[in-house]
Every structure is written in structure tokens, then in C-alpha cells.
Amino acid sequence: MRGAALILALAMLVASPTLAQDSLPPAPYAYQQLDDPEQEAQATALMHTLRCLKCQSQSIADSDAPMAGDMRHQVRTRIAAGESPEQIRAWMVERYGDYVSYEPKLGANTWPLFALPLLMLALVAFVLRGRLGRAKGEGETGSKPQ
Structure with missing residues (x-):
């Protein structure tokens, strides 16, 4: 009985950060477009070439996963700051690995x-x-x- 309670307590400790992440509000640019239409077009085009790491079969532009929202926010924030789509792609690949890109480089x-x-x-x-x-x-x- 005591062992089962210990396992349950450990499971709750491990699961609580995951559950807390889903309850956080989305990042500001997760669902809000940029004011500049040209920058938004660049961001959208790039988001369609980046894979959602949680869904794995959807781009971050199409996914509703919180992680995809955070990635969309990063893309839009970096585009607004003046980074090129290729610089952002390189940063995403460096951070998440080659799997994040639908267009892998040789x-x-x-x-x-x-x-x-x-x-x-x-x-x-x-x-x-x-x-x-x-x-x-x-x-x-x-x-x-x-």
C-alpha cells in the first residue's frame, strides 16, 4: 500500500510540469499576426516549412499544440526583429534538430x-x-x- 502511494506521488511530480504548461496562456504571437503584411507573409511561409514536434505530422502553422504556438511566436518575433527566414530556420534546427525542418539540408x-x-x-x-x-x-x- 505504501509503495503504491509513493509511485502515485512520484507520478504526480513528473506530470505536474506537463499539465501546468498546457494551462499557461499562449505566447502573444502564437495566434496574432504581425502588423506588416510582408513580414507576416514571410513568417507564414516559414511556419509551413517547420514541423510541430508534438504533432509530428503537421507544420507549426497548422498545429494547435501549445509548443507549436510558442514556435510561431518565436518565428514572428524574430521576423519582426529583422532576422531572415533562413536565419530563423538555422536557429530552429540548432535548437530542435534537423527533424524540425520539412526541408532538410544535405x-x-x-x-x-x-x-x-x-x-x-x-x-x-x-x-x-x-x-x-x-x-x-x-x-x-x-x-x-x-
């Missing part, structure tokens, strides 16, 4: 993303060539009907 960690599809196509072509060549050869050497 580098030491990402080259397999670019090389594996080409290797798979070469393998498929090799297998098809072998099978089609064998089928063609069997058709030519087969017995003639009498």
Missing part, C-alpha cells in the same frame, strides 16, 4: 535521406533487369510446339 547527418531512394531505385532496376532478362531467355530457349 549534410553529414542527412545524406542517407537523399541517397537511400536512389539506392532503392538502382536495386529495383537491377532486380527487374535480372528477372526480365531471365524470362526473355526462357522464352527463346523453350521447346517448340509440335
Whole structure:
């Protein structure tokens, strides 16, 4: 009984920061657009190329997760401060890793993303060539009907 109470207390301690984060009000620019339409267009275009780390299948522009709101706030604040979208992307990648970007750059960690599809196509072509060549050869050497 005492062990169960201890586990419950530990679980509450671990879960409380997570629950508290969802109860915080959203960052000011999470849902508020910038006053300058050109800056807002830059921010929106960039937000569509950054992945929500909580949802993982949505961009931060499309996600309603609190973390995506914080990321939108960061993008808009930095655009308003005069940073370029590429500088902001580099900062996001540095902070959250390559996974945050829907447009990964070719580098030491990402080259397999670019090389594996080409290797798979070469393998498929090799297998098809072998099978089609064998089928063609069997058709030519087969017995003639009498």
C-alpha cells in the first residue's frame, strides 16, 4: 500500500510540469499576426516549412499544440526583429534538430535521406533487369510446339 502511494506521488511530480504548461496562456504571437503584411507573409511561409514536434505530422502553422504556438511566436518575433527566414530556420534546427525542418539540408547527418531512394531505385532496376532478362531467355530457349 505504501509503495503504491509513493509511485502515485512520484507520478504526480513528473506530470505536474506537463499539465501546468498546457494551462499557461499562449505566447502573444502564437495566434496574432504581425502588423506588416510582408513580414507576416514571410513568417507564414516559414511556419509551413517547420514541423510541430508534438504533432509530428503537421507544420507549426497548422498545429494547435501549445509548443507549436510558442514556435510561431518565436518565428514572428524574430521576423519582426529583422532576422531572415533562413536565419530563423538555422536557429530552429540548432535548437530542435534537423527533424524540425520539412526541408532538410544535405549534410553529414542527412545524406542517407537523399541517397537511400536512389539506392532503392538502382536495386529495383537491377532486380527487374535480372528477372526480365531471365524470362526473355526462357522464352527463346523453350521447346517448340509440335
